[in-house]
Amino acid sequence: MEFKFDWEKNASKIEKLKEIIEEKKQKKGPLMPVLNQAQKLFGYLPIEVQRIISEGLNIPLAEIYGVATFYSQFSLIPKGKYTIGVCLGTACYVKGAQDIIDRIKDELDLEVGGTTKDRKFSLEATRCIGACGLAPVMTVNEDVYGKLNADEVPGIIKKY
Amino acid sequence: MELYRSHVLICRGTGCTSSKSDDMEVKLNELIKEKELDKEVKVVRTGCFGLCEAGPIIVVYPEGAFYSHVKLEDIDEIVEEHLLKGRIVDRLLYKGEEEEKIKSVNEVTFYKKQKRVALKNCGVIDPEDINEYIAYDGYMALGKVLTEMEPKDVINVIKDSGLRGRGGGGFPSGLKWDFTSKAEGDQKYVLCNADEGDPGAFMDRSILEGDPHAVVEAMAIAGYAVGANQGYVYIRAEYPIAVERLQLAIDHAREKGLLGENIFGTDFNFDMEIRLGAGAFVCGEETALIASIEGERGMPRNKPPFPANSGLWQKPTLINNVETYANVNQIILNGADWFKDIGTEKSPGTKVFALGGKINNTGLVEIPMGTPLKEVIYEIGGGIPNGKKFKAVQTGGPSGGCIPADLIDTPITYDSLTEIGSMMGSGGMIVMDEETCMVDIARFFLDFTVEESCGKCPPCRIGTKRMLEILERITSGNGEAEDIDKLERLAENIKSSALCGLGQTAPNPVLSTLKYFRDEYEAHVNEKTCPAGTCKDLVSYSIDPEACKGCTLCAKACPVDAISGERKEAHVIDQDKCIKCGACEEKCPFGAIINK
Numbered sequence: 048m049e050f051k052f053d054w055e056k057n058a059s060k061i062e063k064l065k066e067i068i069e070e071k072k073q074k075k076g077p078l079m080p081v082l083n084q085a086q087k088l089f090g091y092l093p094i095e096v097q098r099i100i101s102e103g104l105n106i107p108l109a110e111i112y113g114v115a116t117f118y119s120q121f122s123l124i125p126k127g128k129y130t131i132g133v134c135l136g137t138a139c140y141v142k143g144a145q146d147i148i149d150r151i152k153d154e155l156d157l158e159v160g161g162t163t164k165d166r167k168f169s170l171e172a173t174r175c176i177g178a179c180g181l182a183p184v185m186t187v188n189e190d191v192y193g194k195l196n197a198d199e200v201p202g203i204i205k206k207y
Numbered sequence: 208m209e210l211y212r213s214h215v216l217i218c219r220g221t222g223c224t225s226s227k228s229d230d231m232e233v234k235l236n237e238l239i240k241e242k243e244l245d246k247e248v249k250v251v252r253t254g255c256f257g258l259c260e261a262g263p264i265i266v267v268y269p270e271g272a273f274y275s276h277v278k279l280e281d282i283d284e285i286v287e288e289h290l291l292k293g294r295i296v297d298r299l300l301y302k303g304e305e306e307e308k309i310k311s312v313n314e315v316t317f318y319k320k321q322k323r324v325a326l327k328n329c330g331v332i333d334p335e336d337i338n339e340y341i342a343y344d345g346y347m348a349l350g351k352v353l354t355e356m357e358p359k360d361v362i363n364v365i366k367d368s369g370l371r372g373r374g375g376g377g378f379p380s381g382l383k384w385d386f387t388s389k390a391e392g393d394q395k396y397v398l399c400n401a402d403e404g405d406p407g408a409f410m411d412r413s414i415l416e417g418d419p420h421a422v423v424e425a426m427a428i429a430g431y432a433v434g435a436n437q438g439y440v441y442i443r444a445e446y447p448i449a450v451e452r453l454q455l456a457i458d459h460a461r462e463k464g465l466l467g468e469n470i471f472g473t474d475f476n477f478d479m480e481i482r483l484g485a486g487a488f489v490c491g492e493e494t495a496l497i498a499s500i501e502g503e504r505g506m507p508r509n510k511p512p513f514p515a516n517s518g519l520w521q522k523p524t525l526i527n528n529v530e531t532y533a534n535v536n537q538i539i540l541n542g543a544d545w546f547k548d549i550g551t552e553k554s555p556g557t558k559v560f561a562l563g564g565k566i567n568n569t570g571l572v573e574i575p576m577g578t579p580l581k582e583v584i585y586e587i588g589g590g591i592p593n594g595k596k597f598k599a600v601q602t603g604g605p606s607g608g609c610i611p612a613d614l615i616d617t618p619i620t621y622d623s624l625t626e627i628g629s630m631m632g633s634g635g636m637i638v639m640d641e642e643t644c645m646v647d648i649a650r651f652f653l654d655f656t657v658e659e660s661c662g663k664c665p666p667c668r669i670g671t672k673r674m675l676e677i678l679e680r681i682t683s684g685n686g687e688a689e690d691i692d693k694l695e696r697l698a699e700n701i702k703s704s705a706l707c708g709l710g711q712t713a714p715n716p717v718l719s720t721l722k723y724f725r726d727e728y729e730a731h732v733n734e735k736t737c738p739a740g741t742c743k744d745l746v747s748y749s750i751d752p753e754a755c756k757g758c759t760l761c762a763k764a765c766p767v768d769a770i771s772g773e774r775k776e777a778h779v780i781d782q783d784k785c786i787k788c789g790a791c792e793e794k795c796p797f798g799a800i801i802n803k
């Protein structure tokens with residue numbers, strides 16, 4: 048997939064990012080907080096954003112890239128409009144979470160960590176979300192679906 | 208404070224919030240206002256009650272009526288009947304295994320065997336209201352420490368109490384505090400490890416969501432004891448509610464002068480900040496956590512030096528787990544002897560577990576150390592659902608092991624769990640029944656460690672990958688005779704040569720299942736069968752023509768139309784089409800679907 052970082056469309060976000068950098072710079076160890084906020088702001092961390100952070104915090108770009116690629120919450124490519132998270136925590140796994148993932152993969156022709164071509168859905172395997180009482184559990188953005196059965200998957204996806 | 212005739216506690220822990228208790232809270236408040244009950248009835252938003260399985264949960268005091276599985280539509284009735292007319296809504300009361308309606312929280316078996324120290328306030332107070340925390344003796348321990356005790360006295364109390372780290376390792380906390388206090392350095396730090404890496408656990412999360420001030424207070428006490436004026440809580444970004452409530456707690460404590468300068472009018476200064484993780488399990492390891500706060504990749508560092516001497520920014524640093532801190536205030540207030548009276552000699556106090564998997568009462572439990580596993584599973588947990596047979600219980604997450612049925616009388620202490628090849632861990636406790644394949648569980652955990660290995664040292668990076676490949680081979684029916692021996696050899700090598708705890712403990716799930724369930728491995732390798740019937744490549748579904756009544760339910764359930772047959776005649780499964788989803792087995796009312 049190819050996409051270009053749109054400087055114009057992102058102008059106000061870039062302003063905001065610069066403010067965040069100025070604020071966090073006052074504290075020790077600013078890189079993780081800045082990356083976290085940037086990920087939230089842009090939904091991903093394109094090289095252009097990393098470069099702004101590099102200049103703002105005076106940290107070499109290579110180091111920033113190294114950190115950004117280490118943590119699974121940081122993404123270098125944009126995610127889909129909806130992120131489907133299937134809990135693969137132990138409690139959900141023993142209650143059949145793998146079947147749920149397999150079904151979503153089939154339905155959307157999608158691998159874990161991938162995004163559909165229309166950029167509508169991304170699929171992620173998450174860890175315990177603290178709702179083990181509802182295992183197996185999946186989330187679509189903020190919505191939580193529990194006590195799932197693979198057969199309910201298509202219906203849930205259709206809602207979005 | 209105003210007096211209310213009734214308090215309505217509504218669980219806003221993650222489990223219940225996921226089932227829409229947030230909307231219920233809004234509706235409750237709306238209706239109470241509408242009926243003009245708002246001067247008489249107070250709605251209190253609390254953290255997890257523990258019995259998440261029965262959620263969403265609402266408890267109404269003074270009666271202590273314990274409503275479970277509440278739905279948004281039920282709120283009207285609760286307000287109309289109970290709050291307005293004073294009639295308990297029987298229909299919604301929690302039913303125990305005895306199938307009798309239980310009226311009051313105190314009668315629920317689930318709670319009877321528990322002892323709440325770390326979870327004292329969870330499900331009791333509104334975590335977003337500092338005044339409630341204070342009303343329940345909050346910040347009294349900090350006051351006592353600052354006005355009546357020298358730092359070394361504080362350390363001695365913690366030492367005497369025998370408190371051990373609840374993050375997994377079980378290291379004596381008092382000793383750690385002592386080392387940090389004695390380390391040379393003008394600047395010191397206090398850290399709280401809230402990275403909660405065990406993939407099936409949510410103890411720390413629940414404490415932060417249900418009683419965040421407990422952690423703030425204890426960290427300030429620790430700061431005073433070791434001589435630090437700055438604290439950091441490193442918390443998973445995946446825990447938004449916990450982050451929000453902890454931030455509120457910090458802000459409120461600061462407003463009240465319980466954080467900041469000259470706390471309680473003394474010359475003690477202490478402040479704290481939240482730092483978010485970004486989804487790397489290895490960052491739960493203390494040196495990796497420190498690297499991450501410093502803004503680096505979260506890779507473990509060689510020890511020594513230990514954080515107590517050279518930690519965050521090379522300064523002496525105390526690092527403890529959330530639950531460890533949650534015990535501190537109680538120990539200060541009630542004394543070391545009180546704490547030692549709970550639990551066993553070498554493992555004093557309680558432990559919180561996230562009980563999950565194939566168990567009736569999924570949820571959060573806190574028990575005195577030394578309680579036998581059996582009691583947790585059968586009495587508190589209510590046993591295995593659907594009449595299935597108990598097979599094993601897993602503790603310690605990816606670093607722990609599976610404990611078989613014949614060891615279920617083992618008391619829960621640090622040492623006894625290690626002795627039988629598992630470990631206490633941070634508190635995940637997952638129950639497995641006869642339908643859980645132990646080889647597949649080992650594969651599941653290895654898959655996790657391979658993904659989470661930071662890659663710094665080869666035994667972990669490459670060794671665990673090789674182990675995973677072998678396990679994948681075995682579970683897919685391609686296992687070879689030497690594979691089991693190979694697994695054992697690799698496991699021993701990785702254990703002895705990996706740099707950090709992640710690698711050193713990664714083989715444990717494999718070793719413990721090999722020890723107790725070797726026959727399952729052998730069945731996969733030699734007979735190419737999966738005794739539990741879960742490894743898809745090793746099972747096939749067929750229909751017993753004798754038992755099949757031709758009800759067509761299975762054919763309707765099959766997502767790929769693999770089942771054919773006339774109504775009232777035996778059905779058959781087309782093996783080429785079958786994707787082994789098991790849907791037919793679940794639907795057949797006559798048990799005619801055979802899976803082997």
Ligand SMILES: Cc1cc2nc3c(=O)[nH]c(=O)nc-3n(C[C@H](O)[C@H](O)[C@H](O)COP(=O)(O)O)c2cc1C
Pocket residue numbers: 371372373374375376377378380400401402403404405488489490491492493494526527528529531633707708709710
């Ligand atoms: C791979 C790995 C992951 C860990 N994850 C956690 C964790 O999620 N939470 C935690 O408190 N401790 C975790 N620990 C243990 C910490 O390194 C450290 O021992 C602990 O935070 C100390 O606090 P305590 O003495 O209060 O338990 C982990 C250790 C290893 C090796």
Ligand code: SF4
Pocket residue numbers: 489506507659660661662663664665667668705706707708709710711
């Ligand atoms: S044992 Fe694994 S996680 Fe630990 S340092 Fe080595 S590679 Fe990294």
Ligand code: SF4
Pocket residue numbers: 748761764765766767768769770780784785786787788789790791792
């Ligand atoms: S296991 Fe699934 S795919 Fe196979 S016959 Fe049964 S319902 Fe159909």
Ligand code: FES
Pocket residue numbers: 134135136137138139140174175176177178179180182183184406407408
């Ligand atoms: S393991 Fe899935 S919610 Fe806990």
Ligand code: FES
Pocket residue numbers: 218219220221222223224254255256257258259260262263264570571
């Ligand atoms: S989240 Fe409500 S009882 Fe656990």
